[in-house]
Amino acid sequence: MQLVIEDESIVREYYGLRQSLDQYTKDMRDVINHPNYCLQFMQPGRLVKIKHQSFDFGWGAVVNYSKRHNKGGPEGSPPQQSYIIDILLNVSPDAAITMKFDKELPAGVRPPAEGEEGKMEVVPVLLSCLESISPVRIFLPKDMKSQDQRNTARKNIREVKKRFPDGIPTLDPIENMNITDDSFKKLLRVSFLLILWRALKLILSPQKIELHESKLLANPLHNSPRLVDLYNKYSYKVVLSARIKAVKKKIQTAHSIMQLDELKCRKRVLRRLGFISENDVMQLKARVACEISTGDELLLTELLFNRVFNELTPEQTAALLSCFVFEEKSNETPSLKEELAKPFRDLQAQARLIAKISQESKLNIVEEEYIDKFKHALMDVVYAWCHGASFATIW
Numbered sequence: 001m002q003l004v005i006e007d008e009s010i011v012r013e014y015y016g017l018r019q020s021l022d023q024y025t026k027d028m029r030d031v032i033n034h035p036n037y038c039l040q041f042m043q044p045g046r047l048v049k050i051k052h053q054s055f056d057f058g059w060g061a062v063v064n065y066s067k068r069h070n071k072g073g074p075e076g077s078p079p080q081q082s083y084i085i086d087i088l089l090n091v092s093p094d095a096a097i098t099m100k101f102d103k104e105l106p107a108g109v110r111p112p113a114e115g116e117e118g119k120m121e122v123v124p125v126l127l128s129c130l131e132s133i134s135p136v137r138i139f140l141p142k143d144m145k146s147q148d149q150r151n152t153a154r155k156n157i158r159e160v161k162k163r164f165p166d167g168i169p170t171l172d173p174i175e176n177m178n179i180t181d182d183s184f185k186k187l188l189r190v191s192f193l194l195i196l197w198r199a200l201k202l203i204l205s206p207q208k209i210e211l212h213e214s215k216l217l218a219n220p221l222h223n224s225p226r227l228v229d230l231y232n233k234y235s236y237k238v239v240l241s242a243r244i245k246a247v248k249k250k251i252q253t254a255h256s257i258m259q260l261d262e263l264k265c266r267k268r269v270l271r272r273l274g275f276i277s278e279n280d281v282m283q284l285k286a287r288v289a290c291e292i293s294t295g296d297e298l299l300l301t302e303l304l305f306n307r308v309f310n311e312l313t314p315e316q317t318a319a320l321l322s323c324f325v326f327e328e329k330s331n332e333t334p335s336l337k338e339e340l341a342k343p344f345r346d347l348q349a350q351a352r353l354i355a356k357i358s359q360e361s362k363l364n365i366v367e368e369e370y371i372d373k374f375k376h377a378l379m380d381v382v383y384a385w386c387h388g389a390s391f392a393t394i395w
Helices: 008-032 035-041 147-163 182-191 207-218 227-273 284-290 297-305 314-324 338-360 367-372 379-386
Strands: 046-052 055-067 083-091 119-126 130-137 195-198 201-204
Touching (some): 008 035, 008 227, 035 130, 055 147, 227 338, 284 297, 297 338, 314 338, 314 379, 338 367
Antiparallel strands (some): 046 055, 046 130, 195 201
């Protein structure tokens, strides 16, 4: 069942533009949140905006920072995860704060629900959670263990918000933070970025970003009341598509493993039948089987090496070989003359042996089905034709 979205082509374009803008913003944040540039601003009382995935905690105040004890985080982790910043944040009333965590934010910490007062707690976060850094600092009480003192800090943050009705200002990454490293220059050069900071949010207005934003504004869905619903549906479809691809990849991996197991089983059969040695070296049987292009190579080779054809006339040999090429279904089972019945019994005996060895080697094979593949319905016809009978006589 397909997930059908109204005006999907338009939604897809809008989604792609939005994702591109979000990626540029993330790239900028990764540079700004590098310890070399942001740690100097992590003084007590500094207002910072914290965001983790879809959780927006809003503005909080820096209390302290320290380097992670486990050598800056897991091996290969980015520098933004090498420091822990203690932030006084407004969190949900049931949040349990712990200093031990392996992710960007302690488990179970969430912002207050809509209309909920929440409580002020000192929460350890990583630098990667910093959404914005403000030049504004507030006075923090010395005793942060007291809930009353923490509430005083909350009042101070609210007072700052009142003083800046258009949004708490943020540090300019070039003028205030003096970011001039090569990676930042490269980002500017590649994307033609000209940085403007407005209100609560970082607005990127380079030529490339402006182009994306102009397309975004020109999109028919911009400011449409359907935008949120269609955007969420398409985002969900993208997530589902990614999951489907992941599942398909797992299935392919599982098939590869199954095929590898089947290969091991088939090698056991070849060893048991003498086609390869214990060291997986090809033997004469295997070389003969490689030259057979039609029919069951294993069975034909076994019949050859067991001298079954040595006892047969050319006419009997042709009749027996017809069992390897006749594939039509027939309910008629004509009785065979003894000169044909005996070779066919030899074929069935050899086929039964191969089936049993295959089963013992853990191959998924049904003995009777394997034997029934070789039908003798044409043996009499081929035998008579080899003796000179005409087609009119045979049919």
